Amino acid sequence: MSAPQLVVHRDKELMAEAAAARLITRIVDAQAARGSASVVLTGGRNGNGLLAALRAAPARDAIDWSRLDLWWGDERYLPEGDPERNVTQAREALLDSVPLDPARVHAMPASDGPYGSDVEAAAEAYAAELAAAVAPGDHGGVPTFDVLMLGVGPDTHVASLFPELPAVRETERTVVGVHGAPKPPPTRISLTLPAIRAAKEVWLLAAGADKAKAAAIALSGAGEVQAPAAGARGRARTLWLLDAAAAAELPRSLYPPASA
Numbered sequence: 007m008s009a010p011q012l013v014v015h016r017d018k019e020l021m022a023e024a025a026a027a028r029l030i031t032r033i034v035d036a037q038a039a040r041g042s043a044s045v046v047l048t049g050g051r052n053g054n055g056l057l058a059a060l061r062a063a064p065a066r067d068a069i070d071w072s073r074l075d076l077w078w079g080d081e082r083y084l085p086e087g088d089p090e091r092n093v094t095q096a097r098e099a100l101l102d103s104v105p106l107d108p109a110r111v112h113a114m115p116a117s118d119g120p121y122g123s124d125v126e127a128a129a130e131a132y133a134a135e136l137a138a139a140v141a142p143g144d145h146g147g148v149p150t151f152d153v154l155m156l157g158v159g160p161d162t163h164v165a166s167l168f169p170e171l172p173a174v175r176e177t178e179r180t181v182v183g184v185h186g187a188p189k190p191p192p193t194r195i196s197l198t199l200p201a202i203r204a205a206k207e208v209w210l211l212a213a214g215a216d217k218a219k220a221a222a223i224a225l226s227g228a229g230e231v232q233a234p235a236a237g238a239r240g241r242a243r244t245l246w247l248l249d250a251a252a253a254a255e256l257p258r259s260l261y262p263p264a265s266a
């Protein structure tokens with residue numbers, strides 16, 4: 007697993023634009039090397055900000071959208087089309103504006119789908135969909151994700167792995183149902199830390215003053231059960247993309263503020 011690297015941008019708009027440019031490059035490079043690319047999307051303000059910036063970037067046309075697999079790190083277990091679902095927000099921010107292959111858009115199940123209120127069955131189904139995409143050389147029961155993005159919550163949660171809840175302790179399964187999440191809605195589906203750690207690159211997005219404590223805690227040696235963001239690492243790269251407000255409480259050894 008790779009050690010975290012930090013990139014701090016002036017503000018959240020610039021962070022979203024720079025991250026979108028970085029993502030375009032990663033996708034184009036992967037498509038040139040292997041013919042396709044695989045990206046895991048995150049929900050939340052920073053993830054959606056990145057997708058909106060990608061939609062506005064003229065260089066988005068460098069991506070062959072038909073050869074891109076999209077997966078999700080987590081989903082709020084709500085009916086299809088609910089405005090709070092991560093996939094609904096992603097469609098609005100970007101996905102409805104680009105020529106994706108619908109068969110390669112791997113949304114997590116909805117609560118009005120075939121699994122009804124059985125979120126465990128829904129999580130198992132998503133794990134099976136991931137397993138079916140595994141190719142020789144992939145790791146841990148999931149396909150090789152070129153980039154897996156995670157918004158960092160103010161409480162250090164990533165995906166729907168919240169501090170101290172059972173999902174963050176999972177060591178075997180790649181996808182789990184989450185019950186009793188402290189952030190609504192309480193019922194969710196999430197990739198687990200082992201699935202996250204199978205990605206080549208893990209990018210943690212943190213912009214805004216409300217993320218400053220979370221970033222400082224996760225980057226100061228906290229344990230992953232208490233601070234799930236601390237456990238999110240990529241095999242080749244772990245990249246924290248922050249704005250100055252989210253970086254404001256980092257230890258000076260990691261990021262000395264300009265005024266210090």
Ligand SMILES: O=C1O[C@H](COP(=O)(O)O)[C@@H](O)[C@H](O)[C@H]1O
Pocket residue numbers: 048049050051052053079080081082092156157158159160164165166189
């Ligand atoms: O509920 C969720 O929250 C996190 C963080 O969201 P933010 O708005 O505080 O940036 C997000 O990463 C996750 O995907 C989502 O389901």
